[in-house]
Structures are given as C-alpha cells and as structure tokens.
Amino acid sequence: MQRRQERQGRRTGTIAVGSALGMTAVLAGCGLTGDSGDVTLRLVAADYGDSTANSSQKYWDQLVKEYENTHSGVQVEVSVYSWNDVDRKVKELVDAGKAPDMAQIGAYADYADAGLLYQADDLLSIRTQADFAAQFATAGQVKDVQYGMPFAASTRLLFYNKTLFKDAGLTAPKTWAQLAADAAALKERGVKYPYALPLGPEEAQAETMQWVLSGGGGYTDSFGTYALDSAENVDTFTWLKDDLVDKGLTGPVAPGKLNRAAAFSAFASGDVGMLNGHPSLMKIAEKKGVKFGMVPMPGVSGQTKYSMGVADWMTAFKQGGHAEQVGDFLDFVYSEKNVLAFSREYDLLPVTNSASEVMATADQDTDLKPFLQELPQSELYPVGKTSWSTVSAAVKKDIGKAVAPGANPSTVLSRLESTAAKEDNKQ
Incomplete structure (x- = not known):
C-alpha cells in the first residue's frame, strides 16, 4: 500500500x-x-x-x-x-x-x-x-x-410476457411443474414459443447451467470435479425432454438450433411466453413495448436456491x-x-x-x-479450470442433442463428461 x-x-x-x-x-x-x-x-x-x-x-x-x-x-x-x-x-x-x-x-x-x-x-x-x-x-x-x-x-432470471400471462389467466411459475403447465396453457392459445429453450451453439452453456442448478446439480461437484452426468443433471435433462420439448412446448425451432439472440428477439416480438434472460433483455423488450415480469428460476419443488452467475x-x-x-x-x-x-x-x-x-x-x-x-x-462457470474452454465448447456443440427426438439424455451427458474428464486429466 x-x-x-x-x-x-x-x-x-x-x-x-x-x-x-x-x-x-x-x-x-x-x-x-x-x-x-x-x-x-x-x-x-x-x-x-x-x-x-x-x-x-x-x-x-x-x-x-x-x-x-x-x-x-x-x-x-x-x-x-x-x-x-x-x-x-x-x-x-x-x-x-x-x-x-x-x-x-x-x-x-x-x-x-x-x-x-x-x-x-x-x-x-x-x-x-x-x-x-x-x-x-x-x-x-x-x-x-x-x-x-x-x-x-450478470445473473439470470426467468422473464415472462405479462400480457400473454394475463390473457391466459396465469401467474409466474415457482416450480418446474407450474412452468410446464403455464407453457401448455400458452401453447393452447397459439403462443409460438411457450418456453424458449436456447441450446444452440451461441450460449448453450448458460442455459444448461441455469437448468442444472435448478435441478440441484451443476457442472462440477462439491470437490470441484466435473460431474456433467450426475444423477441430478440426467434427471434435469430427462424432464426437459419429456415434459417440455417432446410436448411441443419449446417452439418451432429445435432447442439445439435456437440461439440466445434469436430467443431474445422473439421475446421482444411478443412470440415467447417465458425464457431465461440477463439484464440486457430488459432494454430489448422495452424498446418493442413488451410488458414483462421477472422471477427467480423455478426449481423442482420451489424457486431455485442458486442462480447462474x-x-x-x-x-x-x-x-x-x-x-x-x-x-x-x-x-x-x-x-x-x-x-x-x-x-x-x-x-x-x-x-x-x-x-x-x-x-x-x-x-x-x-x-x-x-x-x-x-x-x-x-x-459461476468453473473458469479456474484450464479445461473449461474446451468443455464449454463441447457443451455448446452437443447439449442440444440431449433433448432431440429419440435421444437419451444420459448418453449425451456421459459423452460430455468423458470429454471433460479427459481434458481435466491433461492438467
């Protein structure tokens, strides 16, 4: 000093x-x-x-x-x-x-x-x-x-279109089950993307982390070791596939093809009921006159304890x-x-x-x-690992396949875990 x-x-x-x-x-x-x-x-x-x-x-x-x-x-x-x-x-x-x-x-x-x-x-x-x-x-x-x-x-919150929710008589969800029910109601009313799930290569690692945290998992375990194929993460992606994607609640674009920027743009156009967003989405939506609300990410039995930073x-x-x-x-x-x-x-x-x-x-x-x-x-992401850049790139490339038609989420996550472990062992 x-x-x-x-x-x-x-x-x-x-x-x-x-x-x-x-x-x-x-x-x-x-x-x-x-x-x-x-x-x-x-x-x-x-x-x-x-x-x-x-x-x-x-x-x-x-x-x-x-x-x-x-x-x-x-x-x-x-x-x-x-x-x-x-x-x-x-x-x-x-x-x-x-x-x-x-x-x-x-x-x-x-x-x-x-x-x-x-x-x-x-x-x-x-x-x-x-x-x-x-x-x-x-x-x-x-x-x-x-x-x-x-x-x-930055952190993430769940954004929802207040107008669409009001017209459908819905309230902001606090649990996964409520989110799925809200998405189903929005679909019935013709909403293009009831829940926008951007698992495309632009920023899939962010959407992935937000969801696995809400399911009690994460990219690493309590010891800092990669755990992409943990039981919690497998359960999370199985739920996403079975309860949202396979039921047509994520819109006309396959999640693995949908990028964050496109999802944000669709929200600002009034075509999205719900999606995860960071602060910049506020200005994007406000410029287009979209009335929105923001709540913590829903979890399995209540609002998520940990948010993605x-x-x-x-x-x-x-x-x-x-x-x-x-x-x-x-x-x-x-x-x-x-x-x-x-x-x-x-x-x-x-x-x-x-x-x-x-x-x-x-x-x-x-x-x-x-x-x-x-x-x-x-x-936060495990940025202190020198392997993270490679692991992040692999997640961006492949995580969308976990919710594709006929896919097995466990198989995709196990493959990503193998990549992560291999990269970590190089250190």
Whole structure:
C-alpha cells in the first residue's frame, strides 16, 4: 500500500488514448512514445455496446480523460473489439509474442497456467482486492492464486410476457411443474414459443447451467470435479425432454438450433411466453413495448436456491514488465465511481462490494435490483479450470442433442463428461 501511495503522489499530467476504432493515427501526431521515462500501456477490451453510440470505447475514453488529470509519465492505448473477436485477437497477440499489458476478456485460466499473467497480488492495492465480491475473487483463482480480476457480472432470471400471462389467466411459475403447465396453457392459445429453450451453439452453456442448478446439480461437484452426468443433471435433462420439448412446448425451432439472440428477439416480438434472460433483455423488450415480469428460476419443488452467475475478466500479462503502472491504472479502473458508471451504462452488475452497496439502495438502479439480489447466491462457470474452454465448447456443440427426438439424455451427458474428464486429466 505504501508503495502505491508513494507513486501516486509523484504523478500529475496526461495520458494519450488510442483505440481499435481509428485513433492510432491521431496518437502518432500527439507524441505517442513520449519522453524517455514514459511508459505506454496497451489494453485490449471487449465491446459491451450494441451500437456505435454506446460503444465501450466511449467509456474507456472518458475514464482515461479523468485519469490524465492526476497522472503523468504513463500512456494508455485502448483497443476495443467485439465479443466475437476479442478473445481471438488477444490469443493472436500472445501467440505472436506481442501480449498486451492488459486484456479484458472472457477467460484467463489458460494464460495463468502457462505462467503468462501477473497475480492480482502483484498489481492491486489491498483495498481494491478486498473490495471484490467474494465469489468472484475465488472464481478468479488457479490453484488458490488469483490471476483473473472480475470486471463485469450478470445473473439470470426467468422473464415472462405479462400480457400473454394475463390473457391466459396465469401467474409466474415457482416450480418446474407450474412452468410446464403455464407453457401448455400458452401453447393452447397459439403462443409460438411457450418456453424458449436456447441450446444452440451461441450460449448453450448458460442455459444448461441455469437448468442444472435448478435441478440441484451443476457442472462440477462439491470437490470441484466435473460431474456433467450426475444423477441430478440426467434427471434435469430427462424432464426437459419429456415434459417440455417432446410436448411441443419449446417452439418451432429445435432447442439445439435456437440461439440466445434469436430467443431474445422473439421475446421482444411478443412470440415467447417465458425464457431465461440477463439484464440486457430488459432494454430489448422495452424498446418493442413488451410488458414483462421477472422471477427467480423455478426449481423442482420451489424457486431455485442458486442462480447462474457470469463474470468477465481483466488480466495483466507479464511480458511488458509494467506491474507498477498497470496496478496503478487498475486501482483507478476499480474505483467505486468507475465500476458504477460501467455497470449502469451496460446494465451489468458490479463486481465490487462498494459499488454493489450503492446500487442496492439507489433509485436509478431499481431495474437491476432483482438481478443484484440473486448475485450473492450465484454460481459461476468453473473458469479456474484450464479445461473449461474446451468443455464449454463441447457443451455448446452437443447439449442440444440431449433433448432431440429419440435421444437419451444420459448418453449425451456421459459423452460430455468423458470429454471433460479427459481434458481435466491433461492438467
């Protein structure tokens, strides 16, 4: 802490910021390399916006403008890429021996296992580290050492179309049986997707995790070992197949072919009775005038105790050797004000306790509070496993087959478990 206070006291001045959206040439004219003692940090970040108007580049530009008022000797280039490209771009840079100083991406364990990342202890002040919500700090660990710094979070709730439910005389379900009964009633009234079950390759791992948690299972057991074919998971997918899919309650598109984006779009068009959604679905539906409600995910005998949580990660690569400067910048990034600003702009949940406490009582955050309430009991993907990226890809590719006509869910889940165990044994 003393080291950080000393270096902060030495700094006032400016930072130049570049982006993947065309700022490089401008920086070249402003003296990008700076004086002999200057340091240039390079950050690759993901874009959370859905248009140019709210691109994450604007967030980073504003953040750095504020940072430059009290710091000197450091320059920061920010390159923003879509989620379709950012992980691939970082991998290309790392493979080419040009790792960025920082990368805000979807996973970190492979890089940590290869010894390429700084530990959080090497970078952040004690105050910043202590402010991370406990489940995210733990999820950012590989072999009990934190390398992944949580950057943004989200949970899932069951969205339902209030108009469709009112017309059918229904109430929001609390159990699987009620969900199936509601879906059947909606089908009778001609609703296209009584329950939208997106098990297509876009984000099948999320829908899968939400359902297995609601059935008392998960991707791993209490010891952290993969358990995709557990009795609970088999029971969950058997119920999905028998009670929803085979009864025609999931719509005209096979779940294995239905992607999340298409399901969200159908909900916004008024064609979906129920589906699992994250906060961004609120704006999508509101823009189309759809009246919706949100409740915790139904479970076997009542509302699910554990919700699915998702976190994206900030990482810092050792290659550039600028631990002190990177740590100083990230302490600023994780200040309460900046975490709140980002979360509010993109309808995401804070990863720090201080920002979460503010959001829990602020009137402007009313829409996000139902998701925030789920956060303490949320469970995240097993991102600390270096095998997770392979396992996740396998789930995206094959889990839809578990509910296909004539399929045996147990067989599909056993095959996925074999893949997971094989990958885990490589470590």
